[in-house]
Amino acid sequence: MTGKKILMLVGDFGEDYETMVPFQALEMVGHEVDAVCPEKEAGDTVKTAIHDFRGDQTYLEERGHDFAVTATFDEIDPANYDALVVPGGRAPEYLRTYDAVLEVVRHFFETEKPVATLCHGPQILAAAGVLDGYEMTSYPAVRPEVEAAGCSWVDEVTRDRNLVTAQAWPDHPEWLAEFLDMLGTDIEQGPLGVAADD
Numbered sequence: 733m734t735g736k737k738i739l740m741l742v743g744d745f746g747e748d749y750e751t752m753v754p755f756q757a758l759e760m761v762g763h764e765v766d767a768v769c770p771e772k773e774a775g776d777t778v779k780t781a782i783h784d785f786r787g788d789q790t791y792l793e794e795r796g797h798d799f800a801v802t803a804t805f806d807e808i809d810p811a812n813y814d815a816l817v818v819p820g821g822r823a824p825e826y827l828r829t830y831d832a833v834l835e836v837v838r839h840f841f842e843t844e845k846p847v848a849t850l851c852h853g854p855q856i857l858a859a860a861g862v863l864d865g866y867e868m869t870s871y872p873a874v875r876p877e878v879e880a881a882g883c884s885w886v887d888e889v890t891r892d893r894n895l896v897t898a899q900a901w902p903d904h905p906e907w908l909a910e911f912l913d914m915l916g917t918d919i920e921q922g923p924l925g926v927a928a929d930d
Contacts, residue, residue, distance in 0.1 A: 820851020
């Protein structure tokens with residue numbers, strides 16, 4: 733397998749699992765991931781948030797980790813990337829206010845490159861105006877926004893054309909499997925380096 737070059741949009745108080753797990757999983761199978769954030773340079777950090785449910789009507793948010801961005805946002809060219817990942821959490825709420833972020837997202841849809849997003853990540857896609865006609869999912873509280881942007885919302889991990897969507901981090905296994913399939917990822921090694929077909 734030839735690894736793909738993947739761009740990930742991150743920001744302060746993005747969901748910890750939805751940032752860290754895809755970043756590490758995609759690199760683990762041989763892809764190169766550049767995590768970028770507006771107004772941040774390579775080596776700067778963003779603060780993540782951990783969202784949990786404890787019987788309230790909505791989630792509880794606690795401080796997560798410091799996550800290092802790996803490339804400088806102002807220096808990236810989306811044309812140099814094969815795919816895009818947009819995690820959820822609170823970051824998409826403000827990242828969608830950056831015109832440059834919306835332009836990056838539009839590039840991946842105009843060129844029909846693979847895009848994976850979940851939770852509140854679709855808020856950025858809705859703001860970019862790229863969801864019209866798609867079938868997708870998101871965190872349920874984001875459903876009115878994505879439907880207003882022209883999509884058909886469903887209650888499960890969904891793949892439609894170049895877009896793979898999920899509701900939140902509990903969907904990681906299915907969501908990441910769909911995205912890896914879309915990328916053409918062929919995982920040749922099993923645990924501890926044992927070939928998968930041995």
